[in-house]
Amino acid sequence: MDGCCGPGYASPAEAIKAPKEKLLYTIAIYTGTGIQKPDYLATVDVDPQSPTYSKVIHRLEMPGIGDELHHMGWNACSSCHGDSKMSRKYLLVPGVRSNNIYVVDTASDPRAPKIHKVVDGSEIKKKTNLSGPHTVHCLGSEIIISFLGDARGEAPGGYLHLNKDFEIVGRWENSMGDIPFSYDFWYQPRHNVMVSSEWAAPNTFMPGFDLEEVGHLKYGRRLHVWDFKKKEPVQTMYLGEDGLIPLEVKFMHNPDSSHGFCGAALSANVIHFWKSKDGKWEWEKIIDVENEPHPDWPIPVPGVMSAILVSMNDKYLYINNWLHGDMRQYDISDPHKPKLTGQVWMGGLLGKAPEVNGVKIAGGPQMYQLSLDGKRMYVTTSLFSTWDNQFYPEIRKQGGAMIMIDCDVENGGMKINKDFIVDFGKEPNGPSRCHESRYPGGDCTSDIWL
Protein backbone atom coordinates (compact mmCIF):
# COMPACT_ATOMS: atom_id res chain seq x y z
CA MET A 1 0.00 0.00 0.00
CA ASP A 2 1.52 3.37 -0.90
CA GLY A 3 0.68 6.41 1.21
CA CYS A 4 -0.98 8.47 -1.49
CA CYS A 5 -3.90 6.34 -2.47
CA GLY A 6 -6.76 4.19 -1.35
CA PRO A 7 -7.25 0.48 -1.95
CA GLY A 8 -6.75 -1.43 -5.15
CA TYR A 9 -5.11 -0.25 -8.32
CA ALA A 10 -5.34 2.73 -10.67
CA SER A 11 -6.33 0.50 -13.60
CA PRO A 12 -6.64 -3.17 -14.61
CA ALA A 13 -3.17 -2.86 -16.18
CA GLU A 14 -1.75 -1.77 -12.80
CA ALA A 15 -3.57 -4.62 -11.04
CA ILE A 16 -1.90 -7.17 -13.35
CA LYS A 17 1.49 -5.87 -12.17
CA ALA A 18 0.65 -6.37 -8.47
CA PRO A 19 2.82 -8.71 -6.37
CA LYS A 20 1.95 -12.41 -6.56
CA GLU A 21 -0.61 -13.63 -4.03
CA LYS A 22 0.86 -15.48 -1.04
CA LEU A 23 -2.34 -16.29 0.82
CA LEU A 24 -5.87 -16.91 -0.15
CA TYR A 25 -9.06 -17.24 1.80
CA THR A 26 -11.72 -19.77 1.00
CA ILE A 27 -14.87 -20.57 2.89
CA ALA A 28 -15.38 -24.16 4.01
CA ILE A 29 -18.71 -25.54 5.13
CA TYR A 30 -20.01 -28.19 7.48
CA THR A 31 -23.63 -27.14 6.99
CA GLY A 32 -25.47 -30.06 5.41
CA THR A 33 -22.55 -32.47 5.84
CA GLY A 34 -23.64 -34.16 9.07
CA ILE A 35 -20.72 -32.70 11.02
CA GLN A 36 -21.97 -30.46 13.81
CA LYS A 37 -19.32 -27.78 13.55
CA PRO A 38 -19.41 -24.16 12.39
CA ASP A 39 -18.49 -23.25 8.84
CA TYR A 40 -15.15 -21.49 8.65
CA LEU A 41 -12.91 -19.23 6.65
CA ALA A 42 -9.74 -21.12 5.75
CA THR A 43 -6.45 -19.38 5.04
CA VAL A 44 -4.53 -21.32 2.38
CA ASP A 45 -0.79 -20.83 1.90
CA VAL A 46 -0.17 -20.26 -1.82
CA ASP A 47 3.45 -19.12 -1.58
CA PRO A 48 5.57 -21.83 -3.27
CA GLN A 49 8.58 -20.74 -1.20
CA SER A 50 6.79 -21.42 2.09
CA PRO A 51 7.14 -24.70 4.02
CA THR A 52 3.35 -24.78 4.45
CA TYR A 53 2.64 -24.24 0.74
CA SER A 54 -0.61 -25.85 -0.41
CA LYS A 55 -1.92 -26.26 3.14
CA VAL A 56 -4.64 -24.73 5.27
CA ILE A 57 -2.72 -22.64 7.80
CA HIS A 58 -5.60 -21.08 9.74
CA ARG A 59 -9.29 -21.72 10.31
CA LEU A 60 -11.59 -18.93 11.48
CA GLU A 61 -14.73 -20.61 12.80
CA MET A 62 -18.01 -18.73 12.66
CA PRO A 63 -19.78 -18.23 16.01
CA GLY A 64 -22.57 -20.76 15.33
CA ILE A 65 -23.51 -23.68 13.08
CA GLY A 66 -25.71 -23.74 9.99
CA ASP A 67 -24.67 -20.57 8.14
CA GLU A 68 -23.72 -22.13 4.81
CA LEU A 69 -21.03 -19.64 3.91
CA HIS A 70 -20.95 -19.30 0.13
CA HIS A 71 -19.75 -16.13 -1.63
CA MET A 72 -17.99 -13.14 -0.14
CA GLY A 73 -16.63 -9.73 -1.04
CA TRP A 74 -14.35 -6.91 0.08
CA ASN A 75 -15.34 -3.75 1.93
CA ALA A 76 -13.36 -1.74 -0.62
CA CYS A 77 -11.82 -2.30 -4.05
CA SER A 78 -10.26 -0.25 -6.83
CA SER A 79 -13.49 1.78 -7.04
CA CYS A 80 -12.10 3.53 -3.90
CA HIS A 81 -8.56 3.89 -5.25
CA GLY A 82 -8.73 7.68 -4.99
CA ASP A 83 -9.90 7.65 -1.37
CA SER A 84 -6.89 7.44 0.97
CA LYS A 85 -9.20 7.04 3.96
CA MET A 86 -10.37 3.63 2.72
CA SER A 87 -8.48 0.34 2.77
CA ARG A 88 -9.16 -3.23 1.68
CA LYS A 89 -9.27 -4.59 5.15
CA TYR A 90 -12.55 -6.39 5.69
CA LEU A 91 -14.00 -9.41 3.96
CA LEU A 92 -17.77 -9.65 4.15
CA VAL A 93 -18.87 -13.25 4.42
CA PRO A 94 -22.63 -13.92 4.30
CA GLY A 95 -24.35 -17.10 5.48
CA VAL A 96 -26.97 -18.04 2.88
CA ARG A 97 -29.08 -20.04 5.34
CA SER A 98 -28.58 -18.07 8.56
CA ASN A 99 -28.76 -14.63 6.91
CA ASN A 100 -25.86 -13.45 9.11
CA ILE A 101 -23.10 -11.37 7.53
CA TYR A 102 -19.68 -11.79 9.10
CA VAL A 103 -17.29 -8.89 8.69
CA VAL A 104 -13.81 -10.38 8.90
CA ASP A 105 -10.69 -8.32 9.61
CA THR A 106 -7.99 -9.70 7.31
CA ALA A 107 -5.51 -6.86 7.71
CA SER A 108 -4.45 -7.00 11.36
CA ASP A 109 -3.00 -10.47 10.80
CA PRO A 110 -3.59 -11.66 7.24
CA ARG A 111 -2.67 -15.25 8.09
CA ALA A 112 -5.11 -15.38 11.01
CA PRO A 113 -8.13 -13.20 10.19
CA LYS A 114 -10.65 -12.51 12.93
CA ILE A 115 -14.29 -11.53 13.17
CA HIS A 116 -14.68 -7.76 13.42
CA LYS A 117 -18.46 -7.52 13.46
CA VAL A 118 -21.56 -9.63 12.82
CA VAL A 119 -24.49 -8.08 11.00
CA ASP A 120 -27.23 -10.16 12.56
CA GLY A 121 -29.46 -12.07 10.14
CA SER A 122 -32.64 -11.44 12.07
CA GLU A 123 -31.93 -7.71 12.20
CA ILE A 124 -31.50 -7.70 8.41
CA LYS A 125 -34.86 -9.45 8.07
CA LYS A 126 -36.53 -7.02 10.44
CA LYS A 127 -35.14 -3.85 8.90
CA THR A 128 -35.13 -4.77 5.20
CA ASN A 129 -37.32 -7.87 4.77
CA LEU A 130 -34.48 -9.71 3.02
CA SER A 131 -33.02 -13.22 3.29
CA GLY A 132 -30.65 -15.43 1.32
CA PRO A 133 -27.59 -13.18 0.84
CA HIS A 134 -25.35 -13.83 -2.14
CA THR A 135 -23.10 -11.40 -4.01
CA VAL A 136 -21.17 -8.66 -2.20
CA HIS A 137 -19.88 -5.63 -4.11
CA CYS A 138 -18.59 -2.36 -2.76
CA LEU A 139 -19.59 0.86 -4.49
CA GLY A 140 -17.09 3.45 -3.53
CA SER A 141 -17.17 3.33 0.25
CA GLU A 142 -20.64 1.77 0.42
CA ILE A 143 -21.50 -1.92 0.17
CA ILE A 144 -24.42 -3.65 -1.50
CA ILE A 145 -25.34 -7.31 -1.22
CA SER A 146 -27.88 -9.15 -3.35
CA PHE A 147 -30.44 -11.20 -1.44
CA LEU A 148 -32.51 -13.85 -3.17
CA GLY A 149 -35.61 -13.71 -1.02
CA ASP A 150 -37.77 -11.77 1.38
CA ALA A 151 -37.73 -12.62 5.08
CA ARG A 152 -39.92 -15.67 4.35
CA GLY A 153 -37.66 -16.94 1.58
CA GLU A 154 -39.92 -15.89 -1.30
CA ALA A 155 -38.57 -14.24 -4.47
CA PRO A 156 -37.51 -11.75 -5.73
CA GLY A 157 -35.52 -10.44 -2.75
CA GLY A 158 -33.50 -7.28 -3.33
CA TYR A 159 -30.37 -5.46 -2.27
CA LEU A 160 -29.07 -4.66 1.19
CA HIS A 161 -27.19 -1.40 1.56
CA LEU A 162 -24.50 -1.21 4.27
CA ASN A 163 -22.40 1.85 5.00
CA LYS A 164 -18.63 1.69 5.43
CA ASP A 165 -19.05 0.93 9.11
CA PHE A 166 -21.27 -2.04 8.22
CA GLU A 167 -24.43 -0.48 9.56
CA ILE A 168 -27.68 -1.29 7.81
CA VAL A 169 -28.74 1.71 5.71
CA GLY A 170 -31.76 -0.11 4.27
CA ARG A 171 -32.66 -1.37 0.83
CA TRP A 172 -30.34 -0.16 -1.92
CA GLU A 173 -32.72 -0.33 -4.85
CA ASN A 174 -35.55 2.12 -5.42
CA SER A 175 -37.55 -0.49 -7.29
CA MET A 176 -37.29 -4.17 -8.27
CA GLY A 177 -39.64 -3.44 -11.22
CA ASP A 178 -41.10 -6.72 -12.39
CA ILE A 179 -37.96 -8.75 -11.68
CA PRO A 180 -39.06 -12.23 -10.56
CA PHE A 181 -35.74 -13.53 -9.15
CA SER A 182 -32.34 -12.32 -7.97
CA TYR A 183 -28.86 -13.77 -7.88
CA ASP A 184 -25.62 -12.19 -9.08
CA PHE A 185 -24.90 -8.66 -10.27
CA TRP A 186 -22.05 -6.56 -11.61
CA TYR A 187 -21.95 -2.87 -12.42
CA GLN A 188 -20.06 -0.73 -14.92
CA PRO A 189 -20.24 2.88 -13.74
CA ARG A 190 -19.10 4.62 -16.96
CA HIS A 191 -22.16 3.18 -18.67
CA ASN A 192 -24.37 3.87 -15.63
CA VAL A 193 -25.40 0.23 -15.76
CA MET A 194 -25.83 -2.78 -13.54
CA VAL A 195 -26.81 -6.22 -14.85
CA SER A 196 -28.42 -8.77 -12.55
CA SER A 197 -29.25 -12.44 -13.06
CA GLU A 198 -31.77 -14.97 -11.72
CA TRP A 199 -31.41 -18.16 -9.70
CA ALA A 200 -34.60 -18.85 -7.74
CA ALA A 201 -36.34 -18.13 -4.44
CA PRO A 202 -34.44 -19.44 -1.40
CA ASN A 203 -37.40 -21.70 -0.63
CA THR A 204 -36.94 -23.24 -4.08
CA PHE A 205 -33.17 -23.76 -4.33
CA MET A 206 -32.14 -24.19 -0.69
CA PRO A 207 -33.79 -27.59 -0.15
CA GLY A 208 -32.21 -28.96 -3.35
CA PHE A 209 -32.90 -29.07 -7.07
CA ASP A 210 -36.22 -30.40 -8.37
CA LEU A 211 -35.77 -30.35 -12.15
CA GLU A 212 -39.53 -30.15 -12.66
CA GLU A 213 -39.57 -26.73 -10.98
CA VAL A 214 -37.72 -25.29 -13.98
CA GLY A 215 -40.76 -26.08 -16.13
CA HIS A 216 -42.99 -24.56 -13.47
CA LEU A 217 -41.01 -21.28 -13.88
CA LYS A 218 -39.58 -21.50 -10.37
CA TYR A 219 -36.10 -20.88 -11.79
CA GLY A 220 -34.86 -17.88 -13.72
CA ARG A 221 -34.26 -17.31 -17.44
CA ARG A 222 -33.71 -13.54 -17.75
CA LEU A 223 -31.07 -10.86 -17.30
CA HIS A 224 -31.96 -7.42 -16.03
CA VAL A 225 -30.36 -4.13 -17.04
CA TRP A 226 -30.47 -1.43 -14.38
CA ASP A 227 -30.12 2.34 -14.42
CA PHE A 228 -27.40 2.32 -11.82
CA LYS A 229 -27.88 5.88 -10.59
CA LYS A 230 -31.65 5.63 -10.44
CA LYS A 231 -31.32 2.20 -8.80
CA GLU A 232 -34.09 0.67 -10.84
CA PRO A 233 -34.35 -1.90 -13.64
CA VAL A 234 -34.89 -0.50 -17.13
CA GLN A 235 -34.67 -3.43 -19.53
CA THR A 236 -35.19 -7.19 -19.41
CA MET A 237 -33.36 -9.60 -21.66
CA TYR A 238 -35.51 -12.72 -21.90
CA LEU A 239 -33.11 -15.58 -22.65
CA GLY A 240 -35.65 -18.40 -22.77
CA GLU A 241 -34.32 -21.94 -23.27
CA ASP A 242 -30.88 -20.55 -24.11
CA GLY A 243 -30.57 -19.04 -20.67
CA LEU A 244 -32.03 -21.44 -18.13
CA ILE A 245 -30.78 -20.52 -14.66
CA PRO A 246 -28.50 -17.59 -15.59
CA LEU A 247 -26.06 -17.31 -12.71
CA GLU A 248 -22.79 -15.41 -12.73
CA VAL A 249 -22.56 -12.00 -14.39
CA LYS A 250 -19.22 -10.39 -15.24
CA PHE A 251 -18.42 -7.22 -17.13
CA MET A 252 -15.04 -6.71 -18.76
CA HIS A 253 -12.63 -5.04 -16.34
CA ASN A 254 -11.93 -2.21 -18.78
CA PRO A 255 -14.30 0.42 -17.38
CA ASP A 256 -15.05 1.80 -20.85
CA SER A 257 -16.25 -1.56 -22.16
CA SER A 258 -19.95 -2.35 -22.27
CA HIS A 259 -19.34 -6.04 -22.96
CA GLY A 260 -20.28 -8.56 -20.34
CA PHE A 261 -21.08 -12.24 -19.96
CA CYS A 262 -23.37 -14.54 -18.06
CA GLY A 263 -23.19 -18.29 -17.62
CA ALA A 264 -26.57 -20.00 -17.89
CA ALA A 265 -26.03 -22.97 -15.60
CA LEU A 266 -28.67 -25.44 -16.74
CA SER A 267 -28.50 -24.56 -20.44
CA ALA A 268 -24.68 -24.63 -20.10
CA ASN A 269 -24.43 -21.59 -22.39
CA VAL A 270 -22.48 -18.38 -22.19
CA ILE A 271 -24.59 -15.32 -22.93
CA HIS A 272 -22.72 -12.25 -24.19
CA PHE A 273 -24.38 -8.85 -23.75
CA TRP A 274 -23.34 -5.37 -24.81
CA LYS A 275 -24.70 -1.89 -25.45
CA SER A 276 -25.48 -1.21 -29.09
CA LYS A 277 -24.90 2.13 -30.82
CA ASP A 278 -28.47 3.27 -30.14
CA GLY A 279 -27.99 2.65 -26.42
CA LYS A 280 -30.09 -0.53 -26.23
CA TRP A 281 -28.67 -3.66 -24.63
CA GLU A 282 -28.35 -6.68 -26.89
CA TRP A 283 -27.47 -10.30 -26.16
CA GLU A 284 -26.39 -13.41 -28.00
CA LYS A 285 -25.39 -16.95 -27.11
CA ILE A 286 -21.67 -17.37 -27.80
CA ILE A 287 -20.82 -20.71 -26.18
CA ASP A 288 -23.07 -23.77 -26.08
CA VAL A 289 -21.75 -26.78 -24.16
CA GLU A 290 -23.50 -29.89 -25.45
CA ASN A 291 -24.99 -32.37 -22.99
CA GLU A 292 -22.82 -35.49 -22.74
CA PRO A 293 -23.93 -39.13 -22.79
CA HIS A 294 -23.40 -41.11 -19.56
CA PRO A 295 -23.31 -44.92 -19.40
CA ASP A 296 -25.86 -45.11 -16.57
CA TRP A 297 -28.09 -42.18 -17.42
CA PRO A 298 -31.13 -42.44 -19.69
CA ILE A 299 -30.62 -38.79 -20.67
CA PRO A 300 -27.41 -36.91 -21.50
CA VAL A 301 -25.77 -34.98 -18.66
CA PRO A 302 -25.93 -31.16 -18.84
CA GLY A 303 -22.72 -29.27 -18.06
CA VAL A 304 -24.11 -27.10 -15.25
CA MET A 305 -22.04 -23.98 -15.86
CA SER A 306 -22.23 -22.51 -12.39
CA ALA A 307 -19.54 -19.84 -12.66
CA ILE A 308 -17.66 -17.72 -15.17
CA LEU A 309 -14.62 -15.48 -14.81
CA VAL A 310 -12.92 -12.84 -16.99
CA SER A 311 -9.15 -12.40 -16.70
CA MET A 312 -7.91 -8.99 -15.57
CA ASN A 313 -6.66 -8.16 -19.09
CA ASP A 314 -10.10 -9.09 -20.52
CA LYS A 315 -8.49 -11.53 -22.93
CA TYR A 316 -9.74 -14.82 -21.50
CA LEU A 317 -13.10 -16.07 -20.31
CA TYR A 318 -13.12 -19.12 -18.04
CA ILE A 319 -16.09 -21.43 -17.58
CA ASN A 320 -16.75 -24.62 -15.63
CA ASN A 321 -19.03 -27.60 -16.22
CA TRP A 322 -19.68 -28.91 -12.72
CA LEU A 323 -21.37 -32.13 -13.77
CA HIS A 324 -19.09 -32.88 -16.72
CA GLY A 325 -15.92 -32.09 -14.76
CA ASP A 326 -14.09 -29.70 -17.10
CA MET A 327 -12.78 -26.16 -16.90
CA ARG A 328 -12.35 -24.26 -20.12
CA GLN A 329 -10.48 -21.17 -21.26
CA TYR A 330 -11.75 -19.11 -24.21
CA ASP A 331 -9.96 -16.27 -25.97
CA ILE A 332 -12.53 -13.46 -26.07
CA SER A 333 -10.44 -10.87 -27.94
CA ASP A 334 -13.52 -10.80 -30.16
CA PRO A 335 -16.31 -11.23 -27.61
CA HIS A 336 -18.73 -12.22 -30.37
CA LYS A 337 -16.51 -15.11 -31.42
CA PRO A 338 -14.82 -16.86 -28.49
CA LYS A 339 -12.10 -19.39 -29.32
CA LEU A 340 -11.54 -22.42 -27.09
CA THR A 341 -7.87 -22.28 -26.07
CA GLY A 342 -7.65 -24.55 -23.03
CA GLN A 343 -9.43 -27.34 -21.15
CA VAL A 344 -8.65 -29.49 -18.11
CA TRP A 345 -10.62 -32.15 -16.22
CA MET A 346 -11.16 -32.75 -12.51
CA GLY A 347 -13.83 -34.96 -10.95
CA GLY A 348 -17.23 -34.75 -12.64
CA LEU A 349 -19.72 -37.46 -13.54
CA LEU A 350 -18.15 -38.48 -16.85
CA GLY A 351 -15.23 -40.28 -15.24
CA LYS A 352 -12.51 -38.37 -17.11
CA ALA A 353 -10.45 -37.40 -14.04
CA PRO A 354 -11.61 -39.20 -10.90
CA GLU A 355 -8.29 -38.42 -9.21
CA VAL A 356 -6.11 -35.31 -9.27
CA ASN A 357 -2.59 -35.27 -7.76
CA GLY A 358 -3.39 -38.37 -5.72
CA VAL A 359 -6.68 -37.07 -4.29
CA LYS A 360 -10.01 -38.64 -5.25
CA ILE A 361 -12.26 -35.79 -6.36
CA ALA A 362 -15.90 -35.67 -5.25
CA GLY A 363 -17.80 -33.01 -7.14
CA GLY A 364 -16.48 -31.13 -10.13
CA PRO A 365 -14.88 -27.75 -10.87
CA GLN A 366 -17.25 -25.23 -9.39
CA MET A 367 -15.83 -21.94 -8.07
CA TYR A 368 -12.53 -20.45 -9.15
CA GLN A 369 -10.41 -17.43 -8.60
CA LEU A 370 -7.68 -16.19 -10.91
CA SER A 371 -4.50 -14.39 -9.92
CA LEU A 372 -4.27 -10.76 -11.02
CA ASP A 373 -1.56 -11.66 -13.55
CA GLY A 374 -3.88 -14.34 -14.96
CA LYS A 375 -1.44 -17.22 -14.52
CA ARG A 376 -2.73 -19.16 -11.52
CA MET A 377 -6.29 -20.31 -11.12
CA TYR A 378 -7.52 -21.90 -7.90
CA VAL A 379 -10.56 -24.14 -8.33
CA THR A 380 -12.87 -25.69 -5.72
CA THR A 381 -15.37 -28.50 -6.14
CA SER A 382 -18.51 -27.99 -4.03
CA LEU A 383 -21.55 -26.08 -5.29
CA PHE A 384 -24.08 -25.86 -2.46
CA SER A 385 -24.58 -28.40 0.32
CA THR A 386 -27.98 -29.68 -0.72
CA TRP A 387 -27.12 -29.79 -4.43
CA ASP A 388 -23.79 -31.52 -3.68
CA ASN A 389 -25.73 -34.12 -1.71
CA GLN A 390 -27.95 -34.82 -4.72
CA PHE A 391 -25.34 -35.10 -7.46
CA TYR A 392 -22.20 -36.13 -5.59
CA PRO A 393 -23.30 -37.92 -2.39
CA GLU A 394 -19.75 -39.23 -1.86
CA ILE A 395 -18.64 -35.65 -1.08
CA ARG A 396 -19.95 -36.19 2.47
CA LYS A 397 -17.13 -38.61 3.15
CA GLN A 398 -14.50 -37.19 0.79
CA GLY A 399 -15.02 -33.46 1.29
CA GLY A 400 -14.05 -30.82 -1.22
CA ALA A 401 -10.69 -30.04 -2.79
CA MET A 402 -8.79 -27.03 -4.07
CA ILE A 403 -6.81 -27.52 -7.25
CA MET A 404 -4.54 -25.09 -9.08
CA ILE A 405 -4.40 -24.62 -12.81
CA ASP A 406 -1.47 -22.97 -14.58
CA CYS A 407 -2.87 -20.74 -17.30
CA ASP A 408 -0.82 -19.73 -20.32
CA VAL A 409 -1.55 -16.05 -20.86
CA GLU A 410 0.62 -15.73 -23.98
CA ASN A 411 -0.61 -18.54 -26.21
CA GLY A 412 -3.61 -19.80 -24.29
CA GLY A 413 -3.83 -23.16 -22.56
CA MET A 414 -4.45 -24.67 -19.13
CA LYS A 415 -2.57 -27.31 -17.17
CA ILE A 416 -3.24 -28.74 -13.72
CA ASN A 417 -0.34 -27.84 -11.43
CA LYS A 418 1.24 -31.04 -10.07
CA ASP A 419 2.59 -29.49 -6.87
CA PHE A 420 -0.59 -28.03 -5.45
CA ILE A 421 -3.69 -29.61 -3.98
CA VAL A 422 -5.59 -28.93 -0.77
CA ASP A 423 -7.64 -31.91 0.35
CA PHE A 424 -10.51 -30.63 2.49
CA GLY A 425 -11.41 -34.26 3.14
CA LYS A 426 -8.55 -34.30 5.66
CA GLU A 427 -9.61 -31.33 7.77
CA PRO A 428 -9.23 -31.75 11.56
CA ASN A 429 -12.99 -31.75 12.23
CA GLY A 430 -13.76 -34.03 9.30
CA PRO A 431 -14.45 -33.55 5.58
CA SER A 432 -15.56 -30.01 4.78
CA ARG A 433 -16.36 -28.39 1.44
CA CYS A 434 -14.59 -25.34 0.10
CA HIS A 435 -16.25 -22.82 -2.18
CA GLU A 436 -15.39 -19.23 -3.15
CA SER A 437 -11.83 -17.89 -2.75
CA ARG A 438 -10.44 -14.37 -2.35
CA TYR A 439 -6.91 -12.97 -2.26
CA PRO A 440 -5.95 -10.27 0.23
CA GLY A 441 -4.72 -7.96 -2.54
CA GLY A 442 -7.85 -8.18 -4.64
CA ASP A 443 -8.66 -10.63 -7.38
CA CYS A 444 -10.28 -10.95 -10.78
CA THR A 445 -13.85 -10.97 -9.46
CA SER A 446 -13.69 -8.17 -6.92
CA ASP A 447 -12.47 -4.96 -8.48
CA ILE A 448 -14.45 -2.43 -10.48
CA TRP A 449 -13.12 0.88 -11.80
CA LEU A 450 -15.13 4.09 -11.75
Place this chain on the structure above:
Amino acid sequence: MTKITISNRNNSAFEVTGKKPLLNELRDQGVDLPYGCQYGGCITCAAKLINGEVDQRSQVALNNRQINDGYIILCVAKAKTDCIIEIGVESHDKLYRNPFLDPLEPHELKADIASKKKEKNKDEPQ
Protein backbone atom coordinates in the same frame (compact mmCIF):
# COMPACT_ATOMS: atom_id res chain seq x y z
CA MET B 1 -46.51 -33.31 27.31
CA THR B 2 -45.59 -35.79 24.60
CA LYS B 3 -42.67 -38.15 24.29
CA ILE B 4 -40.12 -37.97 21.47
CA THR B 5 -37.98 -41.06 20.99
CA ILE B 6 -34.87 -40.76 18.82
CA SER B 7 -34.40 -44.19 17.26
CA ASN B 8 -30.84 -43.60 16.05
CA ARG B 9 -29.61 -42.25 19.40
CA ASN B 10 -30.13 -45.45 21.39
CA ASN B 11 -33.86 -44.74 21.57
CA SER B 12 -33.23 -41.86 23.95
CA ALA B 13 -36.52 -40.23 24.92
CA PHE B 14 -37.45 -36.61 25.67
CA GLU B 15 -40.59 -34.97 27.00
CA VAL B 16 -41.74 -32.00 24.91
CA THR B 17 -44.61 -29.53 25.22
CA GLY B 18 -45.64 -29.47 21.57
CA LYS B 19 -45.82 -25.67 21.78
CA LYS B 20 -42.42 -24.97 20.26
CA PRO B 21 -40.73 -26.46 17.19
CA LEU B 22 -39.02 -29.77 17.88
CA LEU B 23 -35.65 -28.26 16.99
CA ASN B 24 -35.89 -25.87 19.94
CA GLU B 25 -37.49 -28.35 22.32
CA LEU B 26 -34.84 -30.99 21.68
CA ARG B 27 -31.85 -28.62 21.54
CA ASP B 28 -32.97 -27.14 24.84
CA GLN B 29 -32.58 -30.63 26.28
CA GLY B 30 -29.10 -31.07 24.87
CA VAL B 31 -29.76 -32.92 21.61
CA ASP B 32 -27.20 -31.87 18.99
CA LEU B 33 -29.16 -31.21 15.79
CA PRO B 34 -28.25 -29.64 12.45
CA TYR B 35 -30.19 -26.58 11.34
CA GLY B 36 -29.95 -23.65 8.94
CA CYS B 37 -32.65 -21.08 8.15
CA GLN B 38 -34.90 -21.78 11.16
CA TYR B 39 -38.10 -20.93 9.29
CA GLY B 40 -38.84 -24.17 7.45
CA GLY B 41 -37.32 -23.23 4.11
CA CYS B 42 -33.94 -24.89 3.77
CA ILE B 43 -34.12 -28.64 4.67
CA THR B 44 -30.88 -28.70 6.70
CA CYS B 45 -32.73 -29.85 9.84
CA ALA B 46 -34.84 -32.53 8.11
CA ALA B 47 -35.50 -35.67 10.17
CA LYS B 48 -37.56 -38.79 9.50
CA LEU B 49 -40.79 -39.41 11.34
CA ILE B 50 -41.07 -43.16 11.97
CA ASN B 51 -44.19 -42.97 14.05
CA GLY B 52 -46.53 -40.28 15.39
CA GLU B 53 -47.87 -36.99 14.12
CA VAL B 54 -46.48 -33.47 13.86
CA ASP B 55 -47.85 -30.11 12.71
CA GLN B 56 -45.46 -28.77 10.09
CA ARG B 57 -47.86 -26.67 8.02
CA SER B 58 -45.43 -23.77 7.80
CA GLN B 59 -42.62 -25.75 6.16
CA VAL B 60 -41.97 -24.84 2.52
CA ALA B 61 -38.86 -26.96 1.83
CA LEU B 62 -40.21 -30.46 1.26
CA ASN B 63 -41.79 -31.79 -1.88
CA ASN B 64 -44.65 -34.25 -1.60
CA ARG B 65 -42.42 -37.26 -2.21
CA GLN B 66 -40.22 -36.27 0.73
CA ILE B 67 -43.33 -35.78 2.87
CA ASN B 68 -44.65 -39.20 1.83
CA ASP B 69 -41.26 -40.66 2.74
CA GLY B 70 -41.80 -39.36 6.27
CA TYR B 71 -39.57 -36.29 6.32
CA ILE B 72 -40.27 -33.51 8.75
CA ILE B 73 -38.63 -30.11 9.19
CA LEU B 74 -37.67 -29.87 12.83
CA CYS B 75 -37.30 -26.08 12.95
CA VAL B 76 -41.05 -25.67 12.39
CA ALA B 77 -42.60 -29.08 13.19
CA LYS B 78 -44.43 -29.30 16.53
CA ALA B 79 -45.29 -32.64 18.08
CA LYS B 80 -49.00 -33.47 18.17
CA THR B 81 -48.58 -36.98 19.58
CA ASP B 82 -45.76 -39.13 20.92
CA CYS B 83 -43.28 -39.58 18.08
CA ILE B 84 -40.41 -41.81 17.09
CA ILE B 85 -37.94 -39.96 14.88
CA GLU B 86 -34.61 -40.57 13.24
CA ILE B 87 -32.29 -37.53 13.14
CA GLY B 88 -29.26 -36.18 11.31
CA VAL B 89 -27.79 -37.23 7.99
CA GLU B 90 -28.31 -40.93 8.78
CA SER B 91 -32.01 -40.23 8.24
CA HIS B 92 -31.40 -38.53 4.88
CA ASP B 93 -31.18 -41.68 2.72
CA LYS B 94 -34.26 -40.72 0.70
CA LEU B 95 -34.09 -36.97 1.20
CA TYR B 96 -31.67 -36.30 -1.65
CA ARG B 97 -32.14 -37.71 -5.12
CA ASN B 98 -30.49 -37.12 -8.47
CA PRO B 99 -33.21 -35.10 -10.23
CA PHE B 100 -32.16 -36.26 -13.69
CA LEU B 101 -32.22 -39.97 -12.85
CA ASP B 102 -35.23 -40.05 -10.59
CA PRO B 103 -37.82 -37.47 -11.69
CA LEU B 104 -40.86 -36.52 -9.61
CA GLU B 105 -44.41 -37.33 -10.66
CA PRO B 106 -46.66 -34.26 -10.94
CA HIS B 107 -48.31 -35.09 -7.60
CA GLU B 108 -44.89 -35.42 -5.92
CA LEU B 109 -43.85 -31.78 -6.46
CA LYS B 110 -43.95 -29.16 -3.73
CA ALA B 111 -47.45 -28.40 -2.50
CA ASP B 112 -47.89 -25.11 -4.37
CA ILE B 113 -47.32 -26.67 -7.80
CA ALA B 114 -48.28 -30.34 -7.28
CA SER B 115 -51.20 -31.79 -9.19
CA LYS B 116 -54.04 -33.06 -7.07
CA LYS B 117 -53.61 -36.78 -7.63
CA LYS B 118 -53.16 -37.45 -3.93
CA GLU B 119 -55.87 -36.07 -1.68
CA LYS B 120 -53.96 -36.15 1.60
CA ASN B 121 -52.10 -32.91 1.14
CA LYS B 122 -51.82 -31.14 4.43
CA ASP B 123 -49.75 -28.32 3.04
CA GLU B 124 -52.20 -26.95 0.51
CA PRO B 125 -51.99 -23.16 0.80
CA GLN B 126 -55.02 -21.48 2.39
